[in-house]
Amino acid sequence: MQADQLVAYLRLVERWNLIYNLTAVRDLTAMATQHVVDSMSIILSVRTRLPGARRRILDVGSGAGLPGVVIAILQPGDAVVCVDSVGKKAAFVTQVAASLNLGNLKSIHARVEALTPPPAYDLIVSRAFASLVDMVTSTRHLLDEGGWWIAMKGKVPHEEIRDAERAGATFAVEPISVPNLNADRCLLIGRPSQGSERQL
Numbered sequence: 481m482q483a484d485q486l487v488a489y490l491r492l493v494e495r496w497n498l499i500y501n502l503t504a505v506r507d508l509t510a511m512a513t514q515h516v517v518d519s520m521s522i523i524l525s526v527r528t529r530l531p532g533a534r535r536r537i538l539d540v541g542s543g544a545g546l547p548g549v550v551i552a553i554l555q556p557g558d559a560v561v562c563v564d565s566v567g568k569k570a571a572f573v574t575q576v577a578a579s580l581n582l583g584n585l586k587s588i589h590a591r592v593e594a595l596t597p598p599p600a601y602d603l604i605v606s607r608a609f610a611s612l613v614d615m616v617t618s619t620r621h622l623l624d625e626g627g628w629w630i631a632m633k634g635k636v637p638h639e640e641i642r643d644a645e646r647a648g649a650t651f652a653v654e655p656i657s658v659p660n661l662n663a664d665r666c667l668l669i670g671r672p673s674q675g676s677e678r679q680l
Contacts (some may be wrong), residue, residue, distance in 0.1 A: 519547035541609030552585040600624035612644040
C-alpha cells in the first residue's frame with residue numbers, strides 16, 4: 481500500500497512537472513532516488529527522537545512535498561503540515577493529499593514566519609529551506625516544548641551551524657547514506673540552546 485502510494489506520488493510529480501516547475505529532476509528513476517529515497521532517510525531519526533505518540537510535524541519550504549509527503553505516507557499516524565510560499569507548490573501538495581487519500585497531510589500556502597500557533601509542532605523539518613539560522617529564526621515560535629528541528633543537508637555546513645548557535649540553537653550532525661545516491665548527505669538535528677528565548 482505505502483509502496484503504491486509512493487509510486488503514485490512520483491507519477492503526480494512527473495505529470496505536474498509538465499506544466500509547473502516543481503523539480504529540476506525529470507527522470508522518474510532519478511526522482512525516486514534523489515527525492516523519495518533521500519527523504520526516507522529522515523524517518524529513523526524521527527522515530528528515534530519522538531517515539532510512539534502521534535507526532536505533529538511541520539515541513540517548511542516543502543516545495544513538491546519533500547520530505548513531508550514521504551513522511552505522511554510512511555507514518556500515517558503522524559499529522560504532517562507542508563508549508564510553502566509558492567502557491568503552485570502548495571496547491572500540488574493539496575492535490576497529492578486528495579489523490580492519495582492522505583488524511584494526515586495538510587498543505588498551507590504562506591510564509592512560515594507568518595504562521596501563528598497553535599498548533600505547536602513536535603518536529604520541524606526542512607530539505608531545501610535556506611540556511612539553518614533562517615530556519616531557526618523563522619520557526620522558533622512554532623516549535624513545541626521538547627521539540628526538534630531536523631534539516632536535511634549535503635556536506636556538513638559548519639558555518640551555518642556556528643551561525644545557528646549564535647541565534648540560540650544547538651545542532652548535532654548525523655551522517656546518512658542514501659542508497660544509489662553518490663552524494664554527501666547529513667541530517668542536522670537541533671534544539672534551542674539553554675538560555676535562549678525558548679528553553680527545552
